[in-house]
Amino acid sequence: MSLVNFTTREITCKLVYYGPGRSGKTTNLLYIHGRVPEDRRGNMISLATQSDRTLFFDFLPLELGVISGFTTRFQLYTVPGQVYYNATRRLVLQGADGVVFVADSQARRFEDNLESFQNLQENLLDQGVDVRQVPLVLQYNKQDLPPDLVLAPAELDDALNFRAVPSLPADALHGSGVFETLKLLSGLVLQRLAVRPPASA
Amino acid sequence: MSDFECFTLEPANRAAAAAARAAADATGVPYAPLVVIGGGGTGKSELLLAIAARLRASHPRASVEQLDPDALVERYRGALLAARGDELRDQLVGADLLLLDDLERLARHRDCQGLVADLLDARRNAGREVVVTLAVPLARLEGLDARLVRRLAEGTTVTLSLPGPEVRLAILRHKLAELAGELPDDVVRALAAADFGSLRDYTGALSRLLAFQAASAVPLSPEDALLLIGASEVATSRMAVAAGPPDRTGPDEFAEFLSDITAGVSEQVDRWKRLVGEAVLEWAGQGLRTRRLEALLEQDVPVDPEPVLAAYQRDAREILALAAEAAALAPDLAGAEVFHDPDQLAAARDLAAQARSRAAPLSAPLAHYRWEDLAQGPASRLVMLAARDIIGEPGRRYSPLLVVGAPGSGKSHLLHGLGNALAGRGVTPVACLGATAFAAEVRGLADADALAGWRQRYRWVGALLLDDLHLLADDRRAQEELAHLVGELLEGQRQMVFASLRPLEELAGFEARLLSRLHGGLLVELPPPDREVRLAVIKRLLAGGPAAQDAALADYLAGRPAESVREVHALVHRVLSAASAQQVVPSPALARETLEALPLGAARGPRRSGGFRASGILAPGLGMVRSREKMVDQWPGATDRLIGELR
Numbered sequence: 001m002s003l004v005n006f007t008t009r010e011i012t013c014k015l016v017y018y019g020p021g022r023s024g025k026t027t028n029l030l031y032i033h034g035r036v037p038e039d040r041r042g043n044m045i046s047l048a049t050q051s052d053r054t055l056f057f058d059f060l061p062l063e064l065g066v067i068s069g070f071t072t073r074f075q076l077y078t079v080p081g082q083v084y085y086n087a088t089r090r091l092v093l094q095g096a097d098g099v100v101f102v103a104d105s106q107a108r109r110f111e112d113n114l115e116s117f118q119n120l121q122e123n124l125l126d127q128g129v130d131v132r133q134v135p136l137v138l139q140y141n142k143q144d145l146p147p148d149l150v151l152a153p154a155e156l157d158d159a160l161n162f163r164a165v166p167s168l169p170a171d172a173l174h175g176s177g178v179f180e181t182l183k184l185l186s187g188l189v190l191q192r193l194a195v196r197p198p199a200s201a
Numbered sequence: 202m203s204d205f206e207c208f209t210l211e212p213a214n215r216a217a218a219a220a221a222r223a224a225a226d227a228t229g230v231p232y233a234p235l236v237v238i239g240g241g242g243t244g245k246s247e248l249l250l251a252i253a254a255r256l257r258a259s260h261p262r263a264s265v266e267q268l269d270p271d272a273l274v275e276r277y278r279g280a281l282l283a284a285r286g287d288e289l290r291d292q293l294v295g296a297d298l299l300l301l302d303d304l305e306r307l308a309r310h311r312d313c314q315g316l317v318a319d320l321l322d323a324r325r326n327a328g329r330e331v332v333v334t335l336a337v338p339l340a341r342l343e344g345l346d347a348r349l350v351r352r353l354a355e356g357t358t359v360t361l362s363l364p365g366p367e368v369r370l371a372i373l374r375h376k377l378a379e380l381a382g383e384l385p386d387d388v389v390r391a392l393a394a395a396d397f398g399s400l401r402d403y404t405g406a407l408s409r410l411l412a413f414q415a416a417s418a419v420p421l422s423p424e425d426a427l428l429l430i431g432a433s434e435v436a437t438s439r440m441a442v443a444a445g446p447p448d449r450t451g452p453d454e455f456a457e458f459l460s461d462i463t464a465g466v467s468e469q470v471d472r473w474k475r476l477v478g479e480a481v482l483e484w485a486g487q488g489l490r491t492r493r494l495e496a497l498l499e500q501d502v503p504v505d506p507e508p509v510l511a512a513y514q515r516d517a518r519e520i521l522a523l524a525a526e527a528a529a530l531a532p533d534l535a536g537a538e539v540f541h542d543p544d545q546l547a548a549a550r551d552l553a554a555q556a557r558s559r560a561a562p563l564s565a566p567l568a569h570y571r572w573e574d575l576a577q578g579p580a581s582r583l584v585m586l587a588a589r590d591i592i593g594e595p596g597r598r599y600s601p602l603l604v605v606g607a608p609g610s611g612k613s614h615l616l617h618g619l620g621n622a623l624a625g626r627g628v629t630p631v632a633c634l635g636a637t638a639f640a641a642e643v644r645g646l647a648d649a650d651a652l653a654g655w656r657q658r659y660r661w662v663g664a665l666l667l668d669d670l671h672l673l674a675d676d677r678r679a680q681e682e683l684a685h686l687v688g689e690l691l692e693g694q695r696q697m698v699f700a701s702l703r704p705l706e707e708l709a710g711f712e713a714r715l716l717s718r719l720h721g722g723l724l725v726e727l728p729p730p731d732r733e734v735r736l737a738v739i740k741r742l743l744a745g746g747p748a749a750q751d752a753a754l755a756d757y758l759a760g761r762p763a764e765s766v767r768e769v770h771a772l773v774h775r776v777l778s779a780a781s782a783q784q785v786v787p788s789p790a791l792a793r794e795t796l797e798a799l800p801l802g803a804a805r806g807p808r809r810s811g812g813f814r815a816s817g818i819l820a821p822g823l824g825m826v827r828s829r830e831k832m833v834d835q836w837p838g839a840t841d842r843l844i845g846e847l848r
Binding site: 004006011032035036037040064065067068070072074175178179182183186187190191 | 357454455457458459461462463465466467468469505
């Protein structure tokens with residue numbers, strides 16, 4: 001996907017929220033949706049099952065207006081977390097400019113996090129994307145739960161963050177860390193805009 | 202903490218602070234203008250002060266004009282009254298930085314709006330920065346000239362908002378340090394948490410608290426401080442909350458996010474201006490025209506600079522390489538304008554091709570014909586004088602110079618010697634060749650391209666010396682090219698020297714066009730060598746041999762009849778050969794024996810018409826030779842001759 005289109009004067013960033021099922025990806029988008037003025041957001045498209053599990057994906061377009069002469073749009077996607085929807089995950093992941101990995105901080109979900117993170121790397125590699133190059137932020141969600149149920153951010157860092165990418169704790173349900181995550185990833189994506197080789201501009 | 206850091210602490214103001222810092226540092230292309238929009242008390246004026254201070258810190262001699270509309274109007278009207286309106290305008294255009302505060306208030310002064318619009322135009326064209334603050338967004342500006350509003354809209358707009366409690370606390374601490382005052386920290390925190398409408402209220406309250414504290418021996422408590430400044434206690438509790446978990450209901454998270462994104466996008470997208478600006482500086486520094494890049498900067502909407510920059514860089518490098526090549530091959534072409542303008546790459550390529558074609562080696566003067574070896578006698582004084590003038594001022598005194606002389610009179614030596622002397626004076630390249638070779642070159646030009654290349658080679662010679670001009674008789678093509686070349690070289694004030702057996706009037710089979718061009722020059726005759734010339738030539742030939750110091754031998758040989766230098770050479774060589782064969786030292790006796798034993802015709806060669814007529818009758822003083830013809834010492838008087846005839 002073309003991040004900057006100088007012909008149409010548009011900047012479009014596709015950000016994908018990845019992670020195991022029920023880790024809080026859709027909750028992140030719902031919180032953002034609730035905080036964005038109506039004139040700046042499109043309809044959030046969510047295909048969910050009766051039990052509110054994401055069946056296909058969530059999509060939240062954000063119209064940020066004209067910045068420095070460019071119409072700037074952010075498109076936020078989530079992937080279905082369940083293991084058997086890997087084809088959909090691959091599809092959504094295509095052309096992503098940045099990825100938020102939403103980890104479930106509960107200790108009992110430790111293995112699910114590892115499995116999903118491994119799956120993210122496989123899917124990126126499968127699309128020929130260098131995992132080390134794609135802007136990535138780790139969000140350790142559900143840190144509001146009782147301490148005896150969740151792993152500390154440092155413990156999750158030890159397990160997941162071997163590439164030393166930015167990470168932060170969050171409570172997506174109440175909004176803590178949600179916009180911080182979004183800002184962090186957006187910053188990385190925009191930085192990448194500057195270092196991208198001219199040929200792909 | 203600097204003033205700028207105070208502004209950057211507030212996420213919503215980072216874009217404004219970054220832009221202001223860029224304006225102060227004058228890094229990259231000016232925003233021209235940078236428009237800072239913020240409500241009353243958001244710190245716009247403080248930001249302008251911070252910009253001015255930052256610029257002065259880095260450039261102490263920088264001129265900064267900071268004006269609000271009232272001050273501007275007052276100065277403008279005063280200048281008009283003193284008939285110094287243009288002077289003021291020049292002063293404001295020429296300042297390193299122009300800061301205009303609260304420009305919306307200019308709505309009351311319509312007579313000055315045109316001035317400000319002109320200033321924005323002029324400073325933009327001059328690449329100088331203007332920073333403007335407005336209390337209302339551009340869309341809500343009223344009472345301002347449409348041209349002025351348009352100019353403001355063409356600039357870069359950033360917003361400034363009232364900072365949150367944490368940033369206010371940092372600003373107040375900074376202010377406190379500036380004022381060198383002391384207040385308990387919990388009092389400062391309480392003040393920062395208070396609910397005022399503008400930064401000015403906070404700094405004013407801080408001053409009041411400082412004044413109170415200075416007059417009181419008892420340290421102020423936060424509660425007393427709030428009472429003193431008339432703030433509610435609710436704010437204090439908010440401060441406590443702010444120190445704990447983030448307040449999700451307070452700040453506008455989306456606005457903060459949008460501010461971050463705006464700053465990020467502005468920085469990255471405006472990168473093109475910096476890139477192009479840097480490229481302009483870099484290539485202009487190498488003496489290249491940068492119109493193509495400057496046109497990019499003049500565009501209102503950003504464009505993708507990479508392809509243009511890459512193309513310009515490619516062309517610029519090729520231009521520089523072509524210029525270097527031309528400089529090596531044809532120094533006079535190196536300074537051509539096309540070698541400084543990547544937009545004229547095609548023309549530069551053509552010129553470089555010309556330089557290459559000109560670099561084909563020309564026939565240079567023969568090195569062994571040295572100017573220093575040319576002998577001068579009374580008869581050759583005129584031609585040598587002209588030659589010396591030519592060496593002194595090539596191309597200016599006598600061009601073309603036509604030297605007419607009999608075979609062997611030294612025309613070739615003169616031409617080559619003169620060519621070598623000119624080359625020694627820095628006249629390059631010098632083409633010195635015979636007419637036969639010239640005609641052969643012209644005949645060898647197979648097509649128009651070859652002809653064009655050949656013409657280029659000769660068009661740029663420093664001097665052209667052509668021997669045996671008379672041999673071009675009836676060669677129309679060679680004459681045509683020569684006439685063309687003479688015309689070009691005359692225009693270019695290049696030196697030309699021609700040698701011919703016959704003067705122009707006697708040249709047959711020549712085009713009038715060529716003759717008329719040659720007539721414009723100087724014609725000199727190179728006479729047969731007189732005694733002085735012969736003596737000089739003989740001494741040079743004997744030098745280094747056993748008879749080098751034999752003045753009698755040299756005198757005898759110089760007295761021998763010789764109509765050309767070539768014959769003088771022959772005389773000397775015969776004597777030297779005879780001495781070598783007999784294994785004796787050359788002497789006058791040997792020379793007399795060798796030369797006088799020979800038949801006269803063989804010694805003198807064929808008789809030639811014109812020039813010095815060697816009758817064989819030589820006065821004793823001119824040489825110790827007696828002619829084999831009858832010598833008459835005294836002519837009889839007229840009476841004796843008459844008597845003889847009557848007899």
